[in-house]
Amino acid sequence: MALTVRGLTVHYGSFAAVREARLDIADGEVLALLGPSGSGKSTLLRAITGLEPMTSGEVCWDGTDLATVPVHRRGFGLVFQDGQLFPHRDVAANIAFGLRMHGVPKAQHRARVERLLDLVGLKGFERRRVTELSGGQAQRVALARALAPEPRLLLLDEPLSGLDAGLREQLAIDLADLLRRSKITALLVTHDQEEAFTLADRVAVLDAGEIRQEGAVRSVWRNPADDEVAKFLGATSFVEGVSAGGIVHTDLGEVALPDLADGPVRLGLRPHALRADRTGVSGEVTAAVHRREHLRLVVKLEKSTVDAVAPVTADLRAGDPVRLELDPDGIAVVG
Numbered sequence: 001m002a003l004t005v006r007g008l009t010v011h012y013g014s015f016a017a018v019r020e021a022r023l024d025i026a027d028g029e030v031l032a033l034l035g036p037s038g039s040g041k042s043t044l045l046r047a048i049t050g051l052e053p054m055t056s057g058e059v060c061w062d063g064t065d066l067a068t069v070p071v072h073r074r075g076f077g078l079v080f081q082d083g084q085l086f087p088h089r090d091v092a093a094n095i096a097f098g099l100r101m102h103g104v105p106k107a108q109h110r111a112r113v114e115r116l117l118d119l120v121g122l123k124g125f126e127r128r129r130v131t132e133l134s135g136g137q138a139q140r141v142a143l144a145r146a147l148a149p150e151p152r153l154l155l156l157d158e159p160l161s162g163l164d165a166g167l168r169e170q171l172a173i174d175l176a177d178l179l180r181r182s183k184i185t186a187l188l189v190t191h192d193q194e195e196a197f198t199l200a201d202r203v204a205v206l207d208a209g210e211i212r213q214e215g216a217v218r219s220v221w222r223n224p225a226d227d228e229v230a231k232f233l234g235a236t237s238f239v240e241g242v243s244a245g246g247i248v249h250t251d252l253g254e255v256a257l258p259d260l261a262d263g264p265v266r267l268g269l270r271p272h273a274l275r276a277d278r279t280g281v282s283g284e285v286t287a288a289v290h291r292r293e294h295l296r297l298v299v300k301l302e303k304s305t306v307d308a309v310a311p312v313t314a315d316l317r318a319g320d321p322v323r324l325e326l327d328p329d330g331i332a333v334v335g
């Protein structure tokens with residue numbers, strides 16, 4: 001295991017911002033720390049880098065305790081939300097700064113900077129002033145600077161959250177590609193589940209200073225440990241059901257979930273777990289909002305109110321009758 005964190009606790013005065021955190025990151029793996037604002041993500045990341053003193057616990061690299069290793073000797077690269085570039089230096093000088101700090105001979109700087117700019121999709125930007133970059137370009141330069149000394153662990157704290165939505169999506173895809181191609185070991189902090197799922201192999205969900213669940217992206221998404229994790233991962237309503245022979249029977253209809261053992265189950269429903277259809281449970285639309293790819297509905301059923309989706313062409317409005325069918329794609333099995 002490359003990074004192991006055990007029992008990591010950080011107090012601010014008497015307040016425990018992180019409690020007994022346990023994490024493992026294997027060589028070449030990307031782990032996302034996912035959690036709502038104030039859950040302790042940045043504190044945990046900073047404690048791993050050595051920037052934040054721990055109350056107790058240990059951080060090890062390849063089995064060696066880093067307690068006495070200062071921040072700049074840990075071999076970690078850092079990227080923050082606002083890249084924190086040096087405004088009075090050009091792009092090449094910003095990237096070369098990391099090389100100088102790590103004793104790379106000057107004769108190698110030019111070729112390394114060129115290669116890094118190519119890697120982050122900014123070929124030919126060497127002489128550009130950093131004040132003349134867009135937000136997305138500046139974050140790419142920050143990434144290149146962090147990668148320059150070839151860190152053994154890359155730590156990214158909300159690296160994309162300062163960017164607008166379209167750019168964030170594109171840069172997340174580019175970054176995912178870069179991390180995979182370069183087989184970089186990385187820890188990413190984000191409050192955005194899509195970002196976490198695009199970039200990471202595994203996620204650890206943090207809430208109120210505690211890691212609530214950790215696992216492969218797909219398994220956490222499909223099988224959240226409890227209602228809180230499910231809600232954080234998009235579930236807006238819940239329904240009890242009984243699984244028999246791969247079919248789950250609920251008050252909202254039946255749905256095929258073939259991998260489930262027979263017996264009672266609790267399902268977390270994301271809005272697209274309920275789709276407007278010709279058949280299914282009957283209700284009345286109480287709100288309809290146009291989203292990019294679908295209509296998002298709030299529907300009053302006999303005993304509850306649920307979120308649902310319909311195709312944009314459905315032209316449903318408040319007061320319209322609607323029928324909803326369960327779609328396994330939007331369903332999480334809780335617990």
Ligand SMILES: Nc1ncnc2c1ncn2[C@@H]1O[C@H](COP(=O)(O)OP(=O)(O)OP(=O)(O)O)[C@@H](O)[C@H]1O
Nearest residue numbers: 012013017035036037038039040041042043044191
């Ligand atoms: N220097 C500090 N002194 C006191 N309390 C702090 C300090 N830094 C953070 N906190 C508190 O610790 C908790 C965790 O903060 P942290 O910044 O780690 O959360 P986060 O999950 O990264 O949040 P965000 O996504 O909003 O950045 C919060 O309640 C915060 O108010």
